[in-house]
Amino acid sequence: MRIPNLGETELLVPLHDGVFEQPMWHTFLARLRGVSGASGAMLVLQSGEAREPMVLSRGECADQAAVLTSDMREGRVYALAELAEDAAGDLRASRLSDGGGLEAWLAILSDGGLRAEHSSLLAALAPHLRVALKVLSSLEREKARASMSADAFARMxxxxxxxxxxxxxxxxxxxxxxxxxxxxxxxxxxxxxxxxxxxxxxxxxxxxxxxxxxxxxxxxxxxxxxxxxxxxxxxxxxxxxxxxxxxxxxxxxxxxxDRSSSADRHEQLVDLFDLTPAEARLAWSLSQGASIAEAARLHGLTLETARYYSKRIYAKTGARGQVDLVRNILTGVLALA
Missing domain, CATH: 3.30.450.20 (PAS domain)
Incomplete structure (x- = not known):
């Protein structure tokens, strides 16, 4: 079994932990800059849904993010001369993807003197960064789902x-x-x-x-x-x-x-099932567990009129009886209104 050396351990822990850090990967970029002896370290994130990339950096990075493009072959480490002609300074950069629309570019920058071992360092970090990107993507998806669920619960x-x-x-x-x-x-x-x-x-x-x-x-x-x-x-x-x-x-x-009063619910039932106002009032009372006789007394109707209304209500709502009516009203979109 191979034991990681101090440099790898110093970099890998903050790399995987950087997803949960604010700002993200702050410690990792600082240590990468220190381990490599570079003047700057940079991580650029680009989602397919975002217009502008997120640029995370430590040290002197100038505007070098502009040379990092999707045309770079994934996993290969590039030198600055391969990305921009007559550019000042030196750079080593690699592009990675999580496979689901999130791209990242990891780069170290210097005034000069970057060598093969710097390219090897970025290549060794690439699989770990790819895993971290997948974790970030999963977290963002779960946050989106949680936000939608929270909104649905809030609506209810x-x-x-x-x-x-x-x-x-x-x-x-x-x-x-x-x-x-x-x-x-x-x-x-x-x-x-x-x-x-x-x-x-x-x-x-x-x-x-x-x-x-x-x-x-x-x-x-x-x-x-x-x-x-x-x-x-x-x-x-x-x-x-x-x-x-x-x-x-x-x-x-x-x-x-319930955020709506009975009067609000009556109006919503009229809109949803094309009930008359009198039918909507009776339907809401029935959905709250009142019997036909109780609902008739509550709304000043004769029992015969209430039964007539209830038949029209069941026909318009598609309910086979009061139990069905309760389900149709209380578990439908009215619960979100």
Missing amino acids: NFGWIAIDARCRIVGLDGQAQRFLQRSGVLRRGPYDRLISSSPAADRALTRFARECSADRGVRPRAINLARDPWIDILVSPVRLPALAGDGEAVAMIYLRG
Whole structure:
């Protein structure tokens, strides 16, 4: 087995770690410049989606990034004379790709005196840099997916809050933070205690936090906080204490608050399913779990009229019954409105 020498170890660790550094590869470029004795070290990144490349450098690099092009053969180390005629100074550069649209050029620069060993150094670093580029590409793709998922959750108004055994907030996401700021049904009280505007819900939440502290195996509980607009929470124990971050969290609260009032939902149902306003009001009540008789009383309709409306609602929404209607309304695009 070959043991890496000090120079390789000094360069490879910051090369692989540079993806997570800010600015990226700052330490690697500084050490590459020092190991090679060059006056400057430069890493240029170009994504197919970006108009301008990202230039990362340490030391004196002037405007030499301009000579680095996609015409360079991947993996080959070039001298400055091969890239630009009558250019001052000296350079060794190599182009790499992650295979998915991200290109990189690694270069060292000097006033003169770059030799074959400098080309060998860049060639030896090339496979490691290619791996680092793949890691960067994967991270960027996951960030994009996470951003889209976060946007979808935000549109659905989902968020989470971590609480300790005394119902104090020990962590929350941005969506929950905004929810606490604009909603009166849940708020941050003294000493960061999570307080519900409903005394019954507040007692249930406090009691369940104590239960979660005593027994991590208790089943999750659902608690309704408001009906117009509809706001409910699911409280679940933190099964593995090691995942609780600082170790204080005993339960996670997953909350969903409807951002639209009933009147807004009625208008959206009219647009979505071509319902009449009276049908939309009845459809929304049915989707919230009301029976035909309950919805008829709520909207001042006779039972016969409500049944007639319900048949028209089912026909227009494609529902075979109330269960289907609930699914069509609450799991369709209306949830994102």
